[in-house]
Amino acid sequence: MDKIRVRGGNVLKGTIDISGAKNAALPLMTAALLSDETLTLSNVPHLADISTLLSLLAQHGVEVSMDGNASGGHTGRVMKLTAKTITSTTAPYDIVRKMRASFLVMGPLVARCGLARVSQPGGCAIGGRPIDLHLKGLQALGAEIELSEGYVEARAPKGLVGGRFVFPVVSVGASENLLMAACLAKGETELVNVAREPEVVDLGHCLIAMGAKIEGLGTDTVRIQGVDRLHAAQHQIVADRIEAGTYAIAAAITGGDILLRHAHIDHLPVFVDKLREAGVTITAEAEGVRVARTAAPLIGVDVMTEPFPGFATDLQAQTMALMTVANGAAMMTETIFENRFMHVPELARMGANVTIHGSSALVRGVKRLTGAQVMATDLRASVSLVLAGLAAEGETIVHRVYHLDRGYERLEEKLAACGADVERVREAG
Numbered sequence: 247m248d249k250i251r252v253r254g255g256n257v258l259k260g261t262i263d264i265s266g267a268k269n270a271a272l273p274l275m276t277a278a279l280l281s282d283e284t285l286t287l288s289n290v291p292h293l294a295d296i297s298t299l300l301s302l303l304a305q306h307g308v309e310v311s312m313d314g315n316a317s318g319g320h321t322g323r324v325m326k327l328t329a330k331t332i333t334s335t336t337a338p339y340d341i342v343r344k345m346r347a348s349f350l351v352m353g354p355l356v357a358r359c360g361l362a363r364v365s366q367p368g369g370c371a372i373g374g375r376p377i378d379l380h381l382k383g384l385q386a387l388g389a390e391i392e393l394s395e396g397y398v399e400a401r402a403p404k405g406l407v408g409g410r411f412v413f414p415v416v417s418v419g420a421s422e423n424l425l426m427a428a429c430l431a432k433g434e435t436e437l438v439n440v441a442r443e444p445e446v447v448d449l450g451h452c453l454i455a456m457g458a459k460i461e462g463l464g465t466d467t468v469r470i471q472g473v474d475r476l477h478a479a480q481h482q483i484v485a486d487r488i489e490a491g492t493y494a495i496a497a498a499i500t501g502g503d504i505l506l507r508h509a510h511i512d513h514l515p516v517f518v519d520k521l522r523e524a525g526v527t528i529t530a531e532a533e534g535v536r537v538a539r540t541a542a543p544l545i546g547v548d549v550m551t552e553p554f555p556g557f558a559t560d561l562q563a564q565t566m567a568l569m570t571v572a573n574g575a576a577m578m579t580e581t582i583f584e585n586r587f588m589h590v591p592e593l594a595r596m597g598a599n600v601t602i603h604g605s606s607a608l609v610r611g612v613k614r615l616t617g618a619q620v621m622a623t624d625l626r627a628s629v630s631l632v633l634a635g636l637a638a639e640g641e642t643i644v645h646r647v648y649h650l651d652r653g654y655e656r657l658e659e660k661l662a663a664c665g666a667d668v669e670r671v672r673e674a675g
């Protein structure tokens with residue numbers, strides 16, 4: 247298993263190209279199941295999760311071709327997905343268990359084929375992560391749902407029909423599944439309290455390019471008029487705001503200055519406000535977003551995670567790493583996932599002073615962190631340890647970096663290009 251070695255203390259300066267968003271790419275790839283014509287996606291990130299989803303789509307009958315490579319410029323990797331015929335409507339346990347986002351094949355399959363059998367994804371390290379809203383939403387579109395032998399079976403032999411569904415809590419994945427399903431349902435669907443995350447909006451734009459009729463994207467009520475079929479389209483995947491936020495913290499925690507090329511400042515509104523409150527300078531530029539903290543001290547700020555446009559839960563761990571070395575205290579409250587503080591004991595190994603009280607963690611800033619051997623537990627927790635390592639005195643070794651490879655492409659290369667002393671230690675077996 248690979249490890250990452252970081253020697254802290256370097257000030258990061260330079261430019262980082264932000265890749266296409268993992269959390270946009272995954273639903274966009276499943277949208278290819280809705281049409282028998284080719285969906286062409288550009289700016290595809292090179293990530294383990296993308297490969298996992300490709301293996302699932304292949305067994306549903308999707309043909310895939312790739313052009314370009316990850317370092318070939320902003321629109322570098324181009325993926326063509328063609329689902330001429332769906333050869334299987336079953337998404338097996340062996341693939342779904344590797345990645346929860348696999349459940350996003352459910353909506354497209356039942357909408358196109360009238361049948362889908364998808365393994366129940368189960369929980370993961372950060373929480374239980376139920377799928378009840380995906381299922382209730384599909385029922386509102388006329389699907390019959392049955393659970394048996396660890397699989398969810400959705401049937402709509404005469405096709406889905408438009409309906410109204412009010413989400414009791416905001417769910418990104420359930421919004422995406424229903425948005426895709428509603429495109430091929432008969433009549434109008436209204437989704438209320440739908441997720442407004444940029445990745446959901448990006449999916450909506452791609453569906454519109456494929457011929458879907460959707461209004462209200464980016465607001466909490468979206469209306470979809472079903473159409474008989476969707477057609478070929480080309481779509482460029484939106485820049486990864488979580489990757490951008492992560493490198494923003496790399497600049498802030500090292501007292502550096504980094505241009506995040508292709509990042510959109512309006513995709514991280516509360517995060518940007520909080521970093522500015524903490525003493526970080528953030529400016530929108532023609533090419534992206536510049537993040538700098540060259541002289542100002544870091545100040546502890548309270549953070550509460552919320553659905554978009556609130557503070558993203560996927561940036562909570564990284565922000566906590568920053569707060570461990572701020573002046574004063576910061577209260578970090580996690581409202582989305584019940585077990586998303588697994589980085590706390592690992593940060594403590596590096597000298598951080600954090601105490602957990604239910605869904606909040608009180609971080610009291612320390613003068614400096616010290617390098618240590620630490621264990622990655624999930625994707626964002628892992629990268630928070632790399633960020634802490636950049637600011638720590640001495641050497642940090644982050645174990646189990648396969649979590650990182652799910653969501654960060656060429657992490658070491660991007661950081662090293664800005665002056666970080668970071669490398670991957672490859673281990674056989």
Ligand SMILES: CC(=O)N[C@H]1[C@@H](OP(=O)(O)OP(=O)(O)OC[C@H]2O[C@@H](n3ccc(=O)[nH]c3=O)[C@H](O)[C@@H]2O)O[C@H](CO)[C@@H](O)[C@@H]1O
Pocket residue numbers: 268269270272346347373374375376377378379380381415416417418419420445559560581582583
């Ligand atoms: C691949 C992808 O895009 N993953 C993102 C997506 O995950 P994902 O789509 O799984 O997250 P959701 O937005 O669905 O989850 C939000 C909350 O709703 C709850 N819930 C969700 C569905 C459901 O049927 N019932 C239910 O109760 C969840 O347990 C959680 O407490 O959004 C999360 C919240 O921004 C991000 O952290 C993940 O990175």
Ligand SMILES: C=C(OP(=O)(O)O)C(=O)O
Pocket residue numbers: 269346347370372560625626653
């Ligand atoms: C939690 C995340 O991803 P997933 O929903 O794929 O587990 C994430 O991207 O931080």
